[in-house]
Amino acid sequence: MFQKIIFPRYIIILLALFFFIYIYSFFHLYYSDYTIQDDTQLLNNNYTSTINSNGFVWPVPGCKTITSYFGYRQGSSVVSSYHSGLDIGAPTGTYFVAITDGTIVNTGWTGSGGFTITLVNQNLRISYCHSSPNFIVHNGQKVSKGEVIGQVGPKNVYNIPNNPYKDSNGNPTNGAMTGPHLHLTIRKDGVAVDPLNYL
Template sequence: MASNEPALQDPPTTEWVPTGQWAPTAAGEEWNPTEESVRPVRGRHRVVKQRNGLARSSTVLGVGVIAAVGAGGMATAQDKPPVSISLPDTITDNLPDAKSLPGVGSLISDSDEDEADAQSGNEAPLTTLSIDSSADSGADATADAGEALRARILQQAEQQQAKVDAEAKAAAEQAAAEQAAAEAKKQQTAAEAKAAEEKRKAEAAAKAAAEEAARKAEAERLAKLAASYSLPTSSYTITSTYGQAGSMWSSGYHTGLDLAAPTGTPAKAVHGGTIKSAGWSGSYGYRIVLELEDGTEVWYCHLSSMTVGAGQKVGTGETIGRVGATGNVTGPHLHLEVHTAGGDGIDPMAWLRGKGLTV
């Protein structure tokens, strides 16, 4: 191998100091710059020092630094095989002491062992620089990175699946709740309809029961009234009713109830009361007016004879006269009229039926 060893030089008699002046030094002495004494240098300069009779230039120093930096950068690569950098022994023997470099000595360990090695010149030559990483370590790192990525992807997939499952579960629960609410509403509607139907039936039954009770009560009342009331005559035929229109009546309509019967048929008091009047009454012929306790008046007209007088008290069913054809008539019959206490005429048939009598 060709030698790149620089030529030997005589020891300099002067060195550059930080003040910018060249100062003489004793033969065999050398100046060691420090961080405090060295100012930034601009341009191309050379610092030469004597050690073991050899001169070491800044060029050699630059080669060593570049080799060290390159080796440090390569040491960080995990996917490349080890690389060795070799330098000639003549260069490594003349490399400067690292601790003597400005700004570098403070980065080097000050342990006694390192210092002893540096002073004795036993430091290992910078002949090779290797990267301890191997293909296996790079493969392991790649495998670890792939496994981490795979684990992360699986974790994200599990999270997404869990989210989807949670949303599906929430949707199912909401659908179930809506279905349950709809079913509950349907049942409630059916229950309300059933309750309304039962209520209607109950009201109808109650109404029917009330009507039946009222009918029975009315029947009992009429039965009692019937016991105290009597028909005005017997063996009769109804020939004219109340309110019937016709020219034969002076008012233009019939004001009473005509019960046709043979002359001499008994006329009876419908209820107990007092004879208010008994005598001739023009077109009515012989008439008897029976006044009841509540002020109601019952008129018996067209009689052939009278058996009672005014002011006389009579009882229910007592004969007070006989059927005839006196007055304005076309044949023998009993003309019966009913007037309220105020004097208004009412339907005799309805009044008699209201007393429990069957006409």
């Protein structure tokens, strides 16, 4: 009366596949690094940081838009220029966070980098350029990955002696830049490396 139900092999394989996709999508959702924000956002300083598989945290939790990559880039002229870090477009005031645990070793004006905060973790030296001059960390301070260490600075800064950087209106700028963004440089044993190797 009762017949043993025998599934064809392809049904078993399909079920296994669906099960795998189901598990994978869960895993992916849970472990994806951060939510991608749209480009037209205003300040987004409400966030949660997620540690990626390399053990690092994305520097600007509210913004993921990369406006310039590390390495040689084609300029407006025929000559390509070298870019020592990663540019992340973000409005003035946007928080940025420590990408790893470390110690603050510098807060101040660095010329082309404008106001800069530098964090050291062993052989990695991480600089956050074009920051706000209203520093919220100080030299020697230990910080944890994901901790807010500063804000994206304004385009124009004033009263800096011998600042050679100016915008098209002749107003002094926060280093060599055309608009507010975070420039992140990572030096490994003194050599600039691609931040995306870590992020």
